[in-house]
Each structure stands twice: as structure tokens, then as C-alpha cells.
Amino acid sequence: MKAVIYHSVSKNQRCRNIAKDIDGDHFEIKGTKKYISFVPLQMVVYGFKTVTSSRIKLVELNIDFDKYDEITLVCPVWADRVNAFVRQFLQNNKFKNKKITIIGSCDGGYNKYFDSFDKYIDDSNEIVEKIIYVKGIQE
Numbered sequence: 001m002k003a004v005i006y007h008s009v010s011k012n013q014r015c016r017n018i019a020k021d022i023d024g025d026h027f028e029i030k031g032t033k034k035y036i037s038f039v040p041l042q043m044v045v046y047g048f049k050t051v052t053s054s055r056i057k058l059v060e061l062n063i064d065f066d067k068y069d070e071i072t073l074v075c076p077v078w079a080d081r082v083n084a085f086v087r088q089f090l091q092n093n094k095f096k097n098k099k100i101t102i103i104g105s106c107d108g109g110y111n112k113y114f115d116s117f118d119k120y121i122d123d124s125n126e127i128v129e130k131i132i133y134v135k136g137i138q139e
Contacts, residue, residue, distance in 0.1 A: 001067055003027060006074035007085045009035050009042065014105040014136050019074040025067075029075075029089045032057040049084040056088040065095040071125075073117075077106035077132075081116035090120035101129040108134060 002024030008015035019026060036042040049056060065071075075086040082090075100121060104113050114130045121127070132139050 001025065002070040002072060003063060003065070003068040004072045004074065005029060005061075005063075005086075005089070007083060007089075008074075008076065009046070010076065012136070014133065015074045015076055015103075018103060018105060018133060019072075022072055022074075024070070024072065027061050027063055029061070029085050030059045031085060032059055046084060047079050050078040050081060050087070053087070054084060056084050058085065058088055058092065061089075061093075063093065065093070065098070068098065070099045070101070071095065072101040072103065074103040074105070077104045077110045077113045080109050080112045082113065082120065087120060090117075094122060096122050096124040098125045099128045100125050101131065102127060103131045103133070105133040105136070110134075 004019050004022045004024040005027045006015050006019035007029040016028070036045055073086060075083050078084070102114060102117055104110055110132050113132070
């Protein structure tokens with residue numbers, strides 16, 4: 001079975017739309033605080049939290065990882081790396097011996113994105129695919 005774990009805050013909900021097109025059980029990563037809706041401020045605040053590795057309080061998902069042999073992570077690229085919400089989720093939730101697909105969505109600038117997951121995903125997992133969508137189009 002596959003768990004599709006995603007985070008999406010953009011007004012277009014690109015990551016949510018990408019995730020919903022993937023078969024599996026869907027889980028949305030959400031913060032406990034209301035999201036900032038003003039995009040320029042959102043970019044500054046969430047970008048800062050991403051770059052500085054600030055802790056984010058998340059709504060608990062209670063995923064039984066033993067049920068899944070595959071995990072797909074779908075999230076926006078922030079500051080050329082895994083965003084603060086998904087990073088915090090990966091720090092809070094350790095899983096092992098899974099096949100992992102990482103999918104990112106951005107407007108450009110993702111050269112270090114996939115590498116930024118390395119310290120948050122256990123080495124026992126196998127990353128089987130890395131996919132990037134730039135402005136909603138898969139490259």
C-alpha cells in the first residue's frame with residue numbers, strides 16, 4: 001500500500017492537486033496555526049522558517065507506517081529545499097525500509113531540493129523516484 005503525504009499552502013494548491021492524482025491513502029501536513037494568506041509575507045515568514053530550520057507545530061496525523069511499503073512525499077520547494085512543514089513532519093515521524101518517491105512543485109530554483117531530504121529520511125529507505133513540477137508542469 002502507498003501513503004501519499006503532502007503539504008500545500010499556495011492559492012492554486014498545486015501540491016494538493018498533484019497528490020490527489022496519485023493512488024493511495026492521502027495525508028495532509030498542516031500546521032497548528034492559521035496559515036498566512038498574504039503571499040509576500042507568506043514567502044518571507046515560511047522561507048525564513050525553512051532556511052533557519054525553525055520548529056513548526058503540526059497537527060498530528062497518526063499514520064501507521066507499518067501498513068505502507070511505499071511513501072510519496074509531495075511538497076512545494078521553498079528556498080531551494082524541503083519546506084519547513086515537511087521537514088518537521090520527517091523529523092517527527094521516522095519510518096524505515098520504505099520505497100520513497102519525492103515530488104516537488106516550484107516556480108524555479110530547485111537544484112538542491114532533493115538533496116535537502118537526505119538528513120531527514122532514514123538510510124534504510126530507498127528513494128525510487130524524484131519528480132519536479134515547475135509552475136505545475138512536470139519536467
